[in-house]
Amino acid sequence: MALEKDILPLLDWLFPSIRGPGALVVFIAIAAGLAVISLFAGYLRMAIRLGPGEGFYAVAKAVATAVASDFPHTAPRRIWAMTRLAMQEAIRRRVLIAFGIFALIVLFAGWFLDRESDHPARLYLGVMLTAAQFMILVLAILLSTFSLPADIKSKTIYTVVTKPVRATEIVLGRIFGVIIVNTAILVLMGAISYVFVVRGLAHRHEIAVEDLEPLSGEAGGRQGVTSRDAYHRHRVTVDAEGRGRTDFIMDHDHEVGAAAGAGSEQKLIVGPPRGALVARVPIYGKMRFTDRTGRAGEGISVGKEWSYRKYIEGGSLAAAAWTFSGIKPRAFPETLPVEMTLSVFRTYKGDIVSGILGTMTVKHPGTGLSSEPIPFTAREFTLYRHEIPRKLKAVQADGTLRDIDLFESLVDEEGNVEIWIQCSERAQYFGMAQADLYIRGGDAPFAWNFCKAYVGIWLQMVIVTCFGVVFSTFLSGPVALFATAITLVVGLFRAFIISVATGEQVGGGPVESAIRMITQLNQTVELDLGKPIEWTIRGVDAVLMFFMWVAANVLPNYWTFNTSDFVAYGFNIDGNLLGQHCLIALAFVLVLTVYGYFFLKSREIAA
Amino acid sequence: MDMPAAAAGTASLVAGDAASQDSDVIIETRSLSKTYRDFWGRQKVRALKALDLEIRRGEIFGLLGPNGSGKTTTIKLVLGLLFPTSGRAMVFGKDASEVAKNERIGYLPEESYLYKFLNAEETLDFYGRLFDMPASSRRQRIDELIDRVGLNWARRRQLKEYSKGMTRRIGLAQALINDPELIVLDEPTTGLDPIGTREMKDMIIDLRSQGKTVLMCSHLLADVQDVCDRIAILYQGELKELGRVDRLLTVQDVTQIQVRGLTDAAKREIRQVIDRHGGELLRMDNPTTTLEDLFLNIVRDSEAHPGRRAHEVQ
Numbered sequence: 001m002a003l004e005k006d007i008l009p010l011l012d013w014l015f016p017s018i019r020g021p022g023a024l025v026v027f028i029a030i031a032a033g034l035a036v037i038s039l040f041a042g043y044l045r046m047a048i049r050l051g052p053g054e055g056f057y058a059v060a061k062a063v064a065t066a067v068a069s070d071f072p073h074t075a076p077r078r079i080w081a082m083t084r085l086a087m088q089e090a091i092r093r094r095v096l097i098a099f100g101i102f103a104l105i106v107l108f109a110g111w112f113l114d115r116e117s118d119h120p121a122r123l124y125l126g127v128m129l130t131a132a133q134f135m136i137l138v139l140a141i142l143l144s145t146f147s148l149p150a151d152i153k154s155k156t157i158y159t160v161v162t163k164p165v166r167a168t169e170i171v172l173g174r175i176f177g178v179i180i181v182n183t184a185i186l187v188l189m190g191a192i193s194y195v196f197v198v199r200g201l202a203h204r205h206e207i208a209v210e211d212l213e214p215l216s217g218e219a220g221g222r223q224g225v226t227s228r229d230a231y232h233r234h235r236v237t238v239d240a241e242g243r244g245r246t247d248f249i250m251d252h253d254h255e256v257g258a259a260a261g262a263g264s265e266q267k268l269i270v271g272p273p274r275g276a277l278v279a280r281v282p283i284y285g286k287m288r289f290t291d292r293t294g295r296a297g298e299g300i301s302v303g304k305e306w307s308y309r310k311y312i313e314g315g316s317l318a319a320a321a322w323t324f325s326g327i328k329p330r331a332f333p334e335t336l337p338v339e340m341t342l343s344v345f346r347t348y349k350g351d352i353v354s355g356i357l358g359t360m361t362v363k364h365p366g367t368g369l370s371s372e373p374i375p376f377t378a379r380e381f382t383l384y385r386h387e388i389p390r391k392l393k394a395v396q397a398d399g400t401l402r403d404i405d406l407f408e409s410l411v412d413e414e415g416n417v418e419i420w421i422q423c424s425e426r427a428q429y430f431g432m433a434q435a436d437l438y439i440r441g442g443d444a445p446f447a448w449n450f451c452k453a454y455v456g457i458w459l460q461m462v463i464v465t466c467f468g469v470v471f472s473t474f475l476s477g478p479v480a481l482f483a484t485a486i487t488l489v490v491g492l493f494r495a496f497i498i499s500v501a502t503g504e505q506v507g508g509g510p511v512e513s514a515i516r517m518i519t520q521l522n523q524t525v526e527l528d529l530g531k532p533i534e535w536t537i538r539g540v541d542a543v544l545m546f547f548m549w550v551a552a553n554v555l556p557n558y559w560t561f562n563t564s565d566f567v568a569y570g571f572n573i574d575g576n577l578l579g580q581h582c583l584i585a586l587a588f589v590l591v592l593t594v595y596g597y598f599f600l601k602s603r604e605i606a607a
Numbered sequence: 608m609d610m611p612a613a614a615a616g617t618a619s620l621v622a623g624d625a626a627s628q629d630s631d632v633i634i635e636t637r638s639l640s641k642t643y644r645d646f647w648g649r650q651k652v653r654a655l656k657a658l659d660l661e662i663r664r665g666e667i668f669g670l671l672g673p674n675g676s677g678k679t680t681t682i683k684l685v686l687g688l689l690f691p692t693s694g695r696a697m698v699f700g701k702d703a704s705e706v707a708k709n710e711r712i713g714y715l716p717e718e719s720y721l722y723k724f725l726n727a728e729e730t731l732d733f734y735g736r737l738f739d740m741p742a743s744s745r746r747q748r749i750d751e752l753i754d755r756v757g758l759n760w761a762r763r764r765q766l767k768e769y770s771k772g773m774t775r776r777i778g779l780a781q782a783l784i785n786d787p788e789l790i791v792l793d794e795p796t797t798g799l800d801p802i803g804t805r806e807m808k809d810m811i812i813d814l815r816s817q818g819k820t821v822l823m824c825s826h827l828l829a830d831v832q833d834v835c836d837r838i839a840i841l842y843q844g845e846l847k848e849l850g851r852v853d854r855l856l857t858v859q860d861v862t863q864i865q866v867r868g869l870t871d872a873a874k875r876e877i878r879q880v881i882d883r884h885g886g887e888l889l890r891m892d893n894p895t896t897t898l899e900d901l902f903l904n905i906v907r908d909s910e911a912h913p914g915r916r917a918h919e920v921q
Contacts, residue, residue, distance in 0.1 A: 070706065081736030085722065092724050155720040159781060162686050162714040163737040164706055606688035607643075 001569040002308055003435035006284075010579040023580070027587050034591065039063070042598070066597065070166045078165055082173020083180065090143050090181040098139045099185050105131050106196050116231045119251050121276045122568045124200050125450075128193035129564035133457045136186050137488060140461045143178045144468025145480035152605065153477075161605050171596035174469045175589070182461050190454045194447065201252075201276050203230035207268040209242070209259050226254075226270060242268050251570070252276040279449035279572040280339070282438035285322035285419070292316035302345045302429060309343050309433045314356070315426030322437055323365060327415045329407040335387035336362075336406060337440040338419060342378040343431030355379040356428050362388060363418040364410045369394055370420070371410060372401060378423075378430060444572040452573040456563040459585040463556050464488060466592040473599040490551055491558040501549035509541025510548075556588055633789050633820045634662040634685055638694035641680050641844075654680040656844045657694065662822055662837075664788075667815050669835035669852075670824035677844040678824035679717065682793055685822070686714060698789070710738070713787035717794050719778030723767040727758050727777050730766065731784055738785045752780040772803040779810065790814060792823040796830045801902045808834050829899075832856070861889065 008019065016022040039059065047055030109127055117123045148170075151157040160170065205226035215221035220240025226233050234246030234254065242259040252273035259266050289310060291297030294317035299310025312318040327336070344356050359373035372393040376384055393401040394409060404410070411417040419437065423430040467487050471480035490497055499505050500513075507513050507523035515537065516523060527534050561581050566573045638657040645651050655677040662668045670678040683689040684696045687703040696703040699711060721730055728749060735745035753762050756776035766774060775798070782790060795811065796804045811834050814821055825831050831838060832852060840848040848855065869877075874891065881888050908915070 065705070073707075075739045077736050077739050081733055085733060088724060089722075155716065155718070156722055158688060158716045158720050159714065159734070159778075160737065161688065162709055162712065163734060163785075164709040164739075165737050166706055604688070604690050606683045 001435070001565055001571060002433065003284075004308060006434075007574045007577045008580075010576045010583075013576070013580055014583065023583065031591060038595075038598075042602075062598070062601065066601070070168060070597070070601070074166050074168045074172075078169045079172050079176065082160075082165070082169055083176040086147055086174050086177020087181050089147060090178060093143070095139060095143060095181060095185065098135060099188055102131065102135050102189050103192060105135075106192055109196070110200060117250070120230075121197070121201055121251055121570070124197045125568040126564065128197055129453055129457065129567065132186065132189045132193060132454070133460065133562070133564070135189065136182055136457060136461045137464050139185065140178060140182055140464045141468050141481060141484045141488070143181065144174065144465045145472045145484055146477040147174055147178070148469065148472040149475070149477035149480065155606075157605055167597045167600040168593065171469060171473065171593055171600060174472075175466055175593070175596075178465045178469070179462055182465065183458065186454060186458055186461065190451070194450055197450075198277065201230075201273060203273065205229050205234060205246070205254060205270045207236055207256065207270060208264075209266040209268060210264055212236075212238070236268075238268065246270070248275065250276075277446040278570045279444040279446050279567070280570055281441045281444055281572045282339075282435075283324060283327070283441040284435060284438050285324040287320060287322050287432070287434040287437075290317060290319045290321070292318045294319075299432075300429065302431065309431040309436070311343075311345055311429040311431040312421075312423055314358075314423030314428040314430070317422075319420050319422045320430070320432050320437075321363075321418050321420045322434075323416060323418050324439055325414060325416045327411055327417050327439065329411075331441065332439075335389050337385065337387045338437065339383060339385050339440050340421070340432075340437035341381060341383050342421070342436060344378055344380045345429040345431055347427045347429070350425070350428065355382075356430070357424040358430060359422050359424055360386065361420040361422070362392065362406065362410050363420055364412060365416045365418050366412050369404075369409055371395070371404075371406075373422075375424070449567055449572055452578055453564045453567040455578060456561045456573075456581060459581055460558050460561045462585055463558075463561075463588045463592075466589050466596075470592045470596040470599065473596050474603055487555050488558065490555050494552050494555070494557045494559070497548050497552040501545045501552060503545070508538070509545045511537050511541050511544065556584075561585070631664045632661050633664055633699065634660065634668075634822060635697045636660045636681070636685070636694065637697075639681070639684055639691050639696050640693045641677075641684060641689060642692045654844050655684070658841075658846055660839060660846075660849075662820065664820050665815065665818055666836040667811060667821040667823065667834055669831040669838040670822070670841060671826070671828070671831050671838050672824075672841035673826060675843075676841040678826075678841055679793055680844075681841070682791055682822070682824055686712070686791060710785065711788045713782035713785065713790045715775075715778050715782040715790070715792045715795060717797070719774045721766055721774065721778060721781065724765060726765050727753060727762045727780075730777060731780060734781045734784045740785075748784060748786075752783055755783075756780045771798045772800060775799060775803065775807070779807070787819070789820045789822065792821065794825055795823055796825065796827055801899055802906060804830065805899070805903060865894065 012019060012022075014022055014024050016025055042062070043055055043059045045055075046058045049055070050058060106128070109131070113123055113127060148157075151160075206229075207224065207226050212222035212224035215223045215237060221237065222242075223235065223237045225235055226246060232250050234249060236244060236246045236256055238244035238256050242256065244256045246254045246256065252275045254273060255271040257269040257271065259268050261267050289297045289299040289312065292313050297318070299312060299320070300318075301307065302311050310320075312320055338360070342358070346356070350356070355377040357375060358378050359375050361373050362371040363369065371388075372395055374386065374388070376386065378384065388406060390406045392404055392406055392410070394404045396402055421430065421432065421437065464484065464487075468480065468484040471483045475483060496505075500509065503509075507516055508527075512527065515521070515527070515529075521527070527537070529537075561584075563573045563577070563581075636658050638659060639655060640653070640657050641655040642650055643652045643654055658677075658681060660681075670681060672678050680689065684691055685698060685703055687705070687708075690704065698708045701708045722733070725733060731749040731752060732745060735748060740748070753759055756779055758773060758776055758780070761769070761773060766777065769777065775795075779795075782792075792811070796807050799807060808830060811821055811823070815836075823831075823835070835852050837851050838849070838855070839846055878888060878891070
């Protein structure tokens with residue numbers, strides 16, 4: 001799984017540190033900028049209506065009323081009354097139908113999923129989480145954008161705003177009401193999809209004892225294959241008593257227990273799948289490269305578009321080294337489990353079946369003492385797992401080997417240790433990024449990790465709901481729906497929109513692209529419409545691109561909240577990451593509520 | 608929060624504020640005007656033109672006028688549902704746009720815009736919460752009001768099952784949930800049957816006896832005449848007449864005498880007396896009752912004696 005940014009500890013992320021000004025400062029700066037722009041826009045609007053002097057007075061009065069009267073007088077009881085009303089209204093609108101549709105998707109999803117996939121858990125989890133995400137976002141848009149306009153249209157709002165209700169309470173009440181209803185539905189969806197995934201992956205195999213063949217070299221050991229269940233079968237090796245384990249395919253293996261039954265009916269007991277639904281807690285290190293001469297380097301680009309991974313050349317001194325810290329014998333009493341997924345780039349085909357050979361070496365960061373190289377075979381996108389034992393052999397200066405203890409000789413006192421990866425085959429390359437190799441620091445409970453992914457979806461729903469309610473304070477229902485949907489689309493395609501807005505995409509801005517599409521003109525060919533027309537098009541595009549850039553930077557990047565990949569790929573969702581997401585969402589809720597208040601307050605309800 | 612009116616910068620507004628400090632003036636409008644505009648800012652209708660009004664504590668004030676004369680616009684401006692194009696509306700000495708004034712106001716809109724999926728209790732509970740009333744006093748007030756508007760038998764039915772009259776009653780109950788000092792009623796009797804109309808009028812008069820101030824608008828002249836102390840007549844957004852109902856309706860040069868038990872001879876003699884004093888006899892006949900009184904008598908009698916024909920009442 002790609003992890004393009006380091007996950008910072010929550011406090012480092014929030015407050016100023018050596019890494020940057022901190023999210024809080026950035027938030028305050030953006031909020032202040034928005035406040036200035038909004039005040040100016042508000043003043044322009046009022047000045048056009050009332051004239052410059054009265055307009056200034058009106059804006060000043062609105063701000064003063066908000067700060068001195070309406071915000072402090074916002075009462076929980078009134079918010080709760082508005083919340084309950086929004087909930088009752090949502091339920092009355094039969095939102096539970098959405099849940100029914102989700103249940104139908106779950107019921108029939110099994111028919112369409114590739115059951116012979118190499119990563120069934122990834123597939124099941126990916127489908128379930130994506131379905132839940134889109135269902136709840138659509139529902140959030142529908143519920144949040146129609147509630148307030150319906151109230152205004154039916155004039156029921158007249159009896160509400162003539163009570164001492166603050167606009168904050170109306171806005172927050174709607175937001176909370178929709179969030180609570182959607183949360184209930186999301187919890188139901190989560191429970192159903194959890195059961196679906198767990199049951200969908202549960203299976204057992206059978207091993208008939210008489211089909212097993214004796215294993216050469218081991219007294220009483222036998223080997224064979226399991227029955228074919230859930231579209232796969234495992235190889236299995238057991239000892240004289242019939243205990244052992246199967247091989248690791250489709251992201252899981254099984255424990256094999258003692259035999260049961262008698263005669264030709266005798267079977268080995270095979271346990272449930274292990275490792276299919278995990279939440280590995282990785283300990284990431286800092287990665288650096290050496291070039292082919294062994295000096296510090298940057299790794300090679302093999303010309304692929306994505307610069308995420310860098311490559312090292314085989315059969316040379318080029319290597320990638322990870323420095324881990326805080327590795328203590330207490331946490332790893334017996335072995336140091338290392339897991340990696342390397343990318344392979346071949347300059348010639350070679351033996352395509354068996355993969356590319358490489359070595360892993362453990363080094364002391366201070367003394368430079370290194371272990372005997374541990375050979376491995378790298379296959380593209382296949383997880384390689386190795387447990388480095390405590391007892392190792394170290395290579396001495398004269399080339400001889402001696403026995404050492406991992407923690408005594410290779411890990412320094414602060415728990416720092418280096419792991420080096422080299423490619424052994426000439427003219428073949430290994431590609432890696434920092435997150436591709438890690439020490440597995442244990443496992444978190446899968447169910448809890450699954451919940452955390454749902455929290456990510458929940459946060460997206462919260463932000464969409466806030467946008468919906470805020471738009472509905474000054475737009476009619478369908479228009480608010482459209483506007484909210486646009487924020488969602490912009491948020492989801494943020495990277496692309498920014499690349500268009502900054503001119504990174506070849507073929508110009510929106511107008512120029514549209515002309516190219518209609519006239520079927522290649523992106524790289526000159527427009528050739530005459531200079532004045534081209535200038536006009538580019539001018540309009542420049543304005544549009546500026547607004548696209550602003551929109552893409554101000555609107556939330558919904559993908560950041562999407563942590564379903566972590567769950568699908570079996571990684572624990574870091575608490576720091578979840579904390580950051582919660583704070584970002586809270587920032588949006590705060591800013592949007594303030595906007596909602598001013599929009600609603602400045603609206604003539606009865607107009 | 609009360610923004611100092613001096614900031615607005617005009618002398619008349621300062622004077623207006625001084626007057627509104629007088630606690631007896633509940634509602635005050637100063638050249639209140641409202642122009643409706645379309646999306647492009649073009650003027651559509653001048654709904655209200657420079658209205659000056661003062662409504663005092665304890666009176667029932669009626670806004671009268673044909674459809675589209677600016678009655679409802681005035682009420683919406685006073686409640687802050689609309690913003691004035693120019694001029695100012697003050698309630699309890701505060702600007703109409705201030706939320707805090709709503710603590711002391713009860714409002715019954717034209718068509719009782721209530722949430723149809725709530726029942727009577729839930730409706731009153733909801734509006735009670737909006738006044739931040741604690742649960743115990745809310746409970747008590749709800750029981751009291753449901754009793755007062757006579758909806759005890761239907762308190763748990765959803766409002767969508769309510770008849771027009773019942774909706775009006777629950778609408779009035781929600782307007783009174785906070786025991787307001789000022790009650791604003793938009794067409795309170797529209798769509799009610801004669802009994803409902805009479806009960807509504809009795810309730811309005813009862814509110815005055817409790818010292819409340821009532822602002823109501825209606826185009827049903829008889830209703831206004833029956834309950835209002837003072838009226839303003841609006842026509843096409845302009846104030847045409849303002850004053851006490853009894854004085855406005857008194858025909859100064861006509862004398863009316865109603866006598867029971869006169870013989871024909873006595874009537875002849877009275878005619879002669881009038882002639883002698885140079886008066887002009889406009890009419891002398893038996894008065895007719897109003898249709899409203901006739902109808903209410905019939906209904907009351909039918910309740911007392913079920914099955915009897917109506918004309919036997921006479």
